[in-house]
Amino acid sequence: MLFRLLNRSFSNQKKAMSLMIVSVAVGTALAASLITISLEISGKIAKELRSFGANIIIEPRIEGIADISGQKRYLRFEDIIKTKTIFWRHNIVGVAPFLETNGQLAANGRTEQVKIIGAWYEKELPLPGESVNFIAGIKTVSPWWSIDGKWPDAAGKAAVGRALASKLGINKGNNIQLDGSSFEVSAIIETGGDEDGQVFMDIEFLQSFKGMTDRVSRVFVSALTTPMDEFAYKDPKTMSTLEYEKWYCTGYVTSIAKQLEEVFQGSSARPIWQVAQTEGKILGKLKLLIYLLCLIALSASALGVSTTMIMSLLRRTEEIGLMKAIGADSTKIAVVFVSEGALIGLIGGVLGYLMSIAASKYIGMKVFDAGLEQKGLLMPVAIGIALFISVSGTILPIKRALRIKAAIVLKGAE
C-alpha cells in the first residue's frame, strides 16, 4: 500500500518531485563542497603562503669574535641533500644554497668590485631511495625573482642584476669579464633587493672557478610549518624531556630549524621571523573566515531546502483530506510523507554528492591549480545531510496535515 502510494505520488507529480530532488541535490552539493573546501583550505593556503619566501636560513655558526670581522666560514655542499632526511622532510618544499664571493667585473671599458653569487635556479637532485627527484634552487624559495633570459646553468655564463646592468650598460647576450675570464650574460635579474647589484652564476661552476670546492655560504629553506603557539615560544633549553620531545616532533618553524641545524655541520639555522610569524597569523584568520562562511552558507542552504519541501507539501492538502476521508489515521499519513521525504533525500543526496565532486574539483583547479581531494567519508555524510534536510522539511506540513478536517478541505474552502 505504502509503495503504491509513493509510486503514484512520484509519477503523478513528476514536476514537483523533480523540483524537490533538484533542490535537495543542490543543497547537498553545496554542503559537501563547502565541507571539502574547509577541510582542504588549511593545507592549500599554507602552501600559498610559502610564496612569501624561505622561512628558515642556515648559516655557518659564528664561533668567537674572529669570525665576525675575520676569516670566513662555510657550510658543506654535501649536506644540502640531508635537508630531505630530517624528521619533517616531507614538509620541506624548497631549498636554495648560495655561495657568496667577491670579484672584479669589467664591461664596456669600466670595472667594478661586485659580489658574485653562486646559486641554482631550478635543479633536480636525486634523492637516495626515492623515485622522484627533489627540485632545489631559487625558484623553490623565492618565486618572486624576475629573470629576464635564461638562468646561467653552464660554464662561461653569468646573470647580472638589473641595477648593475643599467649602470654599466650591460645587455642580455653581451660578454663581460669576471676576474679576467670572459662570460656571456644569459639573463638580467630583478628582485628589488640587494640582488639587483650582484652577479650570478651556477653554484657548482663558481665553486670550481674560485677554487672553493664543497663550500656554501648560506642555505635558504622553505618549510610548511605548524603555526607557533605559546608552548612553541618556550626556550627549548628549559623544557623537560617530555616537553622537548613534543616540541621536537611538532612541525614548528623552530623545531624544523633545530633539526636542520643538526644535519648541517657547523651551522646555525634560524627562523626568518618576518615570514614565519605573519604566516601563522594569516593562516589562522583565513581558516576561521572560511569556516564561518561555510557554516552560514550551510545553514542558509538547509533552510532554503526546507522551505521548498514545506511549500511543496502544503499544496497537497486535498490529498491528505482524501486520505483521511477514506480512513487513514495520523500515523499512516505521517509514514507516507516521511518516506516520501526520505526517498527524495536519498536521490537528492546521491546526486548532490556527485555534483559536489565536480564543484570542488573546479574550485580547487581555478583557485589553487590543484583539485581539492574529496574524502571518501563525505558520501555518507552528504547523504545523511540530505536525508536530514528533506525529512525535517516534512515535519511542519505533517503537523498541519494532522489538524486538517477532511470534510472542510474536500469542500474546497480551506
Next chain:
Amino acid sequence: MNRNGFFFFFVRSISQRKGRVVIAALSVALAVGIITALAGITSGIRDKLGAELKAYGGNIIISPKDAGYLDSEVLNSIRKLTSVEDISGQVYGSALVNGHSLELLGIDIAQIKGKGWRLFGQWPQSNGEMIAGINLRDILKIQENKIVLIENSGRKKEFVVKGFIEKGGSEDSAVIVSIPDAWELLGINGMLSAVIVRSAAGKADIAVKEIGALLQDASVRTLRQVAVAEESLLTKIQLLMILVTVVVLSAAAISVGSTMGANVLERREEIGLMKALGAARRQIGLFYHTEALLVGFSGGTAGFILGYVSSQAISRAAFDSFIGMPWYLPFLSLITGVLISILASHFPVRNAMSYNPAVILRGE
C-alpha cells in the same frame, strides 16, 4: 476588473495566505542575506588581509642614488601621500664594541615592535638603551641590563642592553639603537641611510611613482618579495570567495524559484477565477508581479540586514575589526531581492495563465 477590484484581490490574497507569503519572503531574505554577506566580505577582504600582511614589513625601499644619506625631512613629505600607509627611516653604520667592529643599525624601535622579530628580553624604552642581534649574545658574552661602550671614530656612548632579537637576517649580528643615538654615534644629525615604506593596499605602483616624483635624487624600488607574494595571495583568496558566492547563489536561486513557483502554481484556481471575472492577462500579470515586488522588497530588506550583521560578525571574529561596506551594497541587495522574486514568479504565472479557466475552476 477595476482598480478597486485589483486592490481587493490583492489585499485578500496576501492576508488570507499570510503564512505562504512570509515563507516566500523568508526564502528571498535568505538568498539576499547570503549574497550580501559574501559580497561584503569579498569586497572588504583585501583591506583586512592587507592590514594583516603589514607584518611582512615595507614593500618599497627608498635609498640615496649614490653613497650618501637622505635628509630625514623626506619622511614628513612622503607621509603626506595618501598612497603611503606606513613609513620609517633607518640609519646604517659601523660600531666598535670591545674592540670588535660590528654593524650598527639605527631604527625607530616603536615601529618594529611585533613585526617579524623574535625578542628575548625587553624592548628599549628610551635613548641610551639598545638591543643586540642574537648572535652577539654568545660572541660578546653580554647579558641583559649590562652596560656596553659603543665607539665610532672617536665618538663614544654607553648603552644598556635591554634584550636580543632574532630575525633570520644580517640584523642577527648587529647592534640596534634608536635613530637619535645612531646620529650621535655616527655624527650625521638628521640623515637617513634608507626609508622603508608600506603602501596602502594595492597602491604600490602609485606610491612608487609619487615618491619618485617627490625625490629626484633617490632610488625607489619595490620589494618584489612582499609585493608579488601579497598580490598573488589576495587574488587567490578573492577568487575563492567569488566562486563560493556563485555556488551559494545558484543554490539560493533554486530555493527561491521553487518556493515562489509552488506559491503561484497552487493558485491556478485564483487565476481561473480572475479570468472568469473578466481580468485581462496584463492585469493578472500586474497582480502577481506586484505581489512578487512586495515579497522581493521586504525579503531584500530583511536579507540585507541579515547579511550585513552576519558579515560584520564574521569579520569581527576573524579579523577583530568591522568590515567597511561598499556604498552600493544596500542597493545591490534590494535589487537582487526584487529581481529574483519577480523572475521566480514570472514563469509559473505565465504558465498558469495559459490554462482554460473553465477547466481549472472545475478542479481538474
